[in-house]
Amino acid sequence: MAIALKDLNDVQRQAVTSAKKRILILAGAGSGKTRTLTYRIAHLINQKKVKPTEILAVTFTNKAANEMRARIAQLLNLEIKQLWIGTFHSIFARILRIEAEQLAVNRHFTIYDTDDQVNAIKKVMSSLNIAQQLHSPKMFQAKISQAKNRMQQPKDLERNTPDIFDNLLPEVFEKYNHFLRENNAVDFDDLLLLPIEVFDDHPAILEKYRKKFKHILIDEYQDTNKAQYSLVRRLVFDKNFIYVVGDEDQSIYRWRGADISNILNFNQDYPDAQIFRLEENYRSNSLILEGANGLVVHNRERLGKNLWTKKSKGEPITVLDSENENDEAKRIVEYIHNEIFTRKRSFKDIAILFRTNAQSRALEDELRRNALSYVVVGGVRFYERKEIKDVLAYLKIIANPLDGVSLRRIVNFPLRGIGDTTVNKIEKHAEALNISLLEGMGRVKEIATISSGMANRVTEFYELISKYRALSQEISAAELTSSLAHETGIISHLKNEYDQYESESRLENIYELFNSIEHFSREREKEGRDGSLIAFLEEVTLMSDIDSLDDSKNAITLMTLHSAKGLEFPVVFVTGLEMGLFPLQRNTAEPEELEEERRLLYVGMTRAEENLYLTYARSRRKYNTTVATVPSLFLDEIPAATIQLDLNQTSDRSQVKNRRQARREKIMDYFRQEDESQANDTPYTVGSMVYHETFGKGKIVKLEGHGEKMKISVRFEGNVSKKLIAQYANLTTLEISE
DNA sequence: CTTTATGGTTTTTTT
DNA sequence: AACCATAAAG
Secondary structure: OOOOOOOOOHHHHHHHHOOOOEEEEEEOOOOOHHHHHHHHHHHHHHOOOOOHHHEEEEOOOHHHHHHHHHHHHHHHOOOOOOOEEEOHHHHHHHHHHHOHHHOOOOOOOEEEOHHHHHHHHHHHHHHOOOOOOOOOHHHHHHHHHHHHHOOOOHHHOOOOOOOHHHHHHHHHHHHHHHHHHHOOEEEOOHHHHHHHHHHHHOHHHHHHHHHHOOEEEEOOHHHOEHHHHHHHHHHOOOOOEEEEEEOHHHOOOHHHOEOOHHHHOHHHHOOOOEEEEEOEOOOOOHHHHHHHHHHHOOOOOOOOOOOEOOOOOOOOEEEEEEOOHHHHHHHHHHHHHHHHHOOOOOHHHEEEEEOOHHHHHHHHHHHHHOOOOEEEOOOOOHHHOHHHHHHHHHHHHHHOOOOHHHHHHHOOOOOOOOOHHHHHHHHHHHHHHOOOHHHHHHOHHHOOOOOHHHHHHHHHHHHHHHHHHHHOOOOOHHHHHHHHHHHOOHHHHHHHHOOHHHHHHHHHHHHHHHHHHHHHHHHHHHOOOOOOHHHHHHHHHOOOHHHHOOOOOOOEEEEEHHHHOOOOEEEEEEOOOEOEEOOEHHHOOOHHHHHHHHHHHHHHHOOEEEEEEEEEEOEEEEOOEEEEOOEOHHHHHOOHHHEEEOOOOOOOHHHHHHHHHHHHHHHHHHHHHHHHHHHOOOOOOOOOEEEEOOOEEEEEEEEEOOHHHOEEEEEEOOOEEEEEEHHHHOOEEOOOOO
């Protein structure tokens, strides 16, 4: 039976049924891009008799992958277990485990999340004698990930730069990679880089996957980075079909290495490419769409499209101004009440979006005060909570005994009297014998400088881990975790160490973890897929914020604009439209960055079906001080005809105009000030040497603020640290001597 | 050696 | 809230 194509419009139908090998679909917001992709896959299987095993479909989140799998199954009326569908990271993690023999890691490798990566870097820094006070480990982590995103190796980085930090980077980078391999671990970026290496070193393996994946389909192509692009380029050969869908106006991951030119240059990479444009929007009322279109035309870097809708005008976009962030929250709640009581909306129809997670606090407080149910996506993520990470670290060391980062995390948690000094001694011993840290713990008695009492404690811990490693072969992952959490004393620790409220919530999280492991194994086994402990750990590490959103709950959704990509709601609030916050301060200087912020707002606005509110506050607490703010320049770029001011304030058109004029002047001032603070930049840089009359020679550790008010933290000889004000410090900068 | 208390610092967005 | 450095107590 053929699948029904009557639910598609003409362009969609052509795009679904095209026999061309290389296809690019430029799909505007709400134009049915997921639908097209879903039907395409169903069409291939049903009409073209393509086997599900021959299809590789890449989505941006795991949630999207699961939904797409379910919808295809529904269209075809059959289960399609063998279809490869998932994110780049999860798909290539799977391939890496299959091809692990070719690698410097084995198939039990652990995937380090950002937190683990920073811990690994700290270890590397201390082995290289680099002080963490001078150079932040997080900075190294960010720079290394950036380099990996650009597919740069340590040797590709410049070594003789004026910046001390940049000079250290290649060595830290090199050692960090080495450290990961020793611990049988990979980071997020390696999940893409290592398969490229495997493909390049073993043409036969690449050939195998080229033969297997006859059809490759990629969603959100505008947000692919260089490594992802390279993987696709390798996999797509003569006979392969490549089908990509994307929207350059919705590219919002430049900071993570996403390269918009991947989509802009698709027809240069594949000269015979057929291009479809999906320009009819089915989601938003026309005033909302007009407003969003009017905003995004201010971007230069785009292919340009004409997104239109048959829908009625609907209501204009409402701009709400308020005194401060608490007032902003109050106004939003007022309007939510209005939406709920007069317009008969339910909670789940409403989303509140923000630029930074920190903004959720004031909103949550106000929603709670008004007993409105809400869920927050992301923020402090479930699997990144301390108590969860501690239990997971036990599981990681059981799955991968070489994982030293996880081992260090739990060797003295709960406290068993094994401190840093002891662990360092064991590590040294283990390095000398060329064995892992865990094995070293098994042979702790060989170390003369460790007392027998201490050695006994270590041995006891080692045996505990050994016991559970053996048990892991016999009992289920869920049973293992529960038994472990009790026997190690984690449960009683959580009961005793916190106040009642805190301890209850942490224990609840632990029990939720048990449930999720059990659920995972059960589901996976039902589907005939890998339900092992390693598979669970992998899933958890690669899980995105939005993946854990339970949309069956009737609640208002709070999340960042990034998390909102791909979603839609009848009512949307986009908050904090102020210079420095949205666009974010550090993204206002470079035009490319400002364009990305603008796209981010475009994404936010196009989530709305019927009612869109844009809010800003005239002052906002930042860190510990309240600062006056300037409304975002984006508010002035949205066509005035699509906007109405606050319904609760009487205002006529001339007032709207006056306000616009006033805002424009403020924005000019904002940019002027930014320029000045840039121009005033002092000769000081972090890491450079300075001389002070009384304190002598020292190294700059940190700079805060600008110009004369800049605060300079200096570490002087003899380990004396001082915080100085640039204006009064009277510092002399010294030549850097190597 | 290890533990515990204290204070300071830290956040942009995420696989 | 989590993480560090530091100092003092056990």
